[in-house]
């Protein structure tokens with residue numbers, strides 16, 4: 001019981017080692033620092049995938065461990081992206097405006113520069129005024145803080161309202177969907193202050209570093225994303241390993257019992273919900289500079305549902321399952337939808353994967369849920385020789401989110 | 411002996427159905443009490459009210475020397491005041507080991523921060539293993555509690571309650587589904603526990619109640635029908651009519 005955290009959780013060490021080897025491998029094969037076998041755009045895909053793995057770890061924490069099926073965590077992911085995107089876009093535009101005004105005979109005043117930036121950024125939505133929410137967009141430090149604070153605060157307020165009224169199960173899932181939908185619809189409006197459906201763009205260009213080629217920038221972000229995933233994984237594993245994890249898994253399987261033991265279930269749920277929202281925000285802040293653009297479609301309700309599907313396919317209630325699920329499904333998805341998968345001509349009909357991929361994904365989700373509830377991560381059990389308990393089909397607790405017989409081990 | 415819990419004039423109405431009707435009840439600080447009564451008499455609802463799961467429509471519930479009112483407190487708060495509860499069905503955390511179940515219940519700080527940085531001390535671990543011995547699970551500490559037999563789960567749940575060090579223990583039908591030997595062991599655990607705290611046991615089985623050797627309260631249609639020794643209440647004509655005589 002008192003052995004060190006790593007000794008008790010060897011999978012954390014294994015994960016970190018694999019992640020480090022992966023990062024090293026990509027570096028060696030990259031255009032910027034290695035043989036150039038991997039294209040810069042593929043390096044970006046890999047870097048983005050690491051961010052998706054991180055948000056999947058957060059999803060597993062809130063759903064797989066705490067039993068809260070949140071279908072709104074992509075809202076937090078997107079907000080993180082918007083927060084860093086504001087700084088990137090402001091400073092980048094400032095570089096351009098200062099550059100173009102430098103030719104003018106009289107040096108521009110500070111006000112002229114700011115007005116120029118405003119016209120550049122908000123011209124597309126018929127405005128040139130900076131909305132209030134851009135007040136700190138010239139400060140990297142503040143916008144970095146907002147990456148964590150804005151999603152965290154939204155989660156705190158939303159969670160406080162929902163958990164305090166004991167909203168749980170399907171109703172909570174629906175409420176989180178409503179939250180992300182409402183946020184997306186709000187951001188779609190031109191006067192939301194975040195450029196409506198244009199979103200924020202040009203995020204791949206780092207202000208002041210215009211001379212650095214994208215091949216190098218992409219590697220910086222890959223390293224950053226790998227470090228964030230490693231830290232996030234470690235933190236999550238530590239949080240769920242001790243007594244806190246015990247309480248949280250207790251809440252997943254039998255909330256009432258935890259309550260009668262004297263734990264404030266609502267507070268614990270709120271802590272986990274908010275913590276995972278902050279992790280999602282960080283993942284989003286690393287993702288969108290690699291994607292180059294963020295718009296409100298990113299936080300459409302379906303995105304958060306995909307997140308749950310990844311975790312389910314990877315195997316919930318085990319952090320590496322979430323990582324495997326997110327990496328596998330998102331990479332396979334970009335292969336199918338990127339038009340690289342060969343079409344299958346059936347004579348009377350040709351299966352085009354761009355259209356049929358979603359059907360395939362939906363089908364795999366149903367099959368995994370029905371026949372392999374431990375997901376891809378469950379394959380690890382074949383090797384470590386873990387077995388299911390025989391409970392004649394009974395779940396491990398009375399609550400909706402509780403572990404099912406075939407997800408548990410003896 | 412001082413009064414630990416005083417329930418007076420409590421009523422609960424579920425959509426027109428009077429489940430508890432002007433019920434009054436008292437128990438001392440180191441007393442065993444059995445509650446009997448036909449199905450639907452309101453025994454479980456009574457426990458729901460005391461533990462904060464159900465809010466009474468009227469009446470008072472006073473607990474402890476400081477005479478705190480429990481009405482309006484939530485379940486977790488009431489549990490922290492020192493009231494432990496065992497459910498009718500055994501409810502333990504089946505995906506966790508016996509040791510984890512007991513550590514979770516052990517009287518300690520309950521806030522998220524304290525729990526996050528909690529490391530079991532030697533004393534805590536010793537307490538857990540001696541508790542496990544008391545409830546006959548000393549050898550099962552590292553087994554998942556979902557693998558235990560029905561009777562063992564019932565004991566584990568009682569062990570979890572004792573780990574909380576409550577001043578009042580509410581136990582709902584502990585002997586249901588147990589073998590005769592298991593029942594005997596359960597009686598021993600409860601009698602031992604009642605030496606230092608108040609214990610309220612709801613039970614159907616008369617033999618079991620007789621072995622507890624304590625005062626008995628008979629509930630019927632949400633209020634107290636009779637109270638006294640087992641021989642006294644079983645001789646009561648009202649009790650015979652509504653319950654024993656069926």
Ligand SMILES: Nc1ncnc2c1ncn2[C@@H]1O[C@H](COP(=O)(O)OP(=O)(O)O)[C@@H](O)[C@H]1O
Nearest residue numbers: 424427429447448449450451452453454455456
């Ligand atoms: N939440 C509830 N809503 C409606 N009726 C209830 C509720 N809880 C209990 N009852 C009713 O109150 C009566 C007393 O139930 P209970 O306290 O469980 O009896 P028992 O003495 O068998 O434990 C029963 O008729 C039951 O149907």
Ligand SMILES: [Mg+2]
Nearest residue numbers: 453454455498
């Ligand atoms: Mg009952």
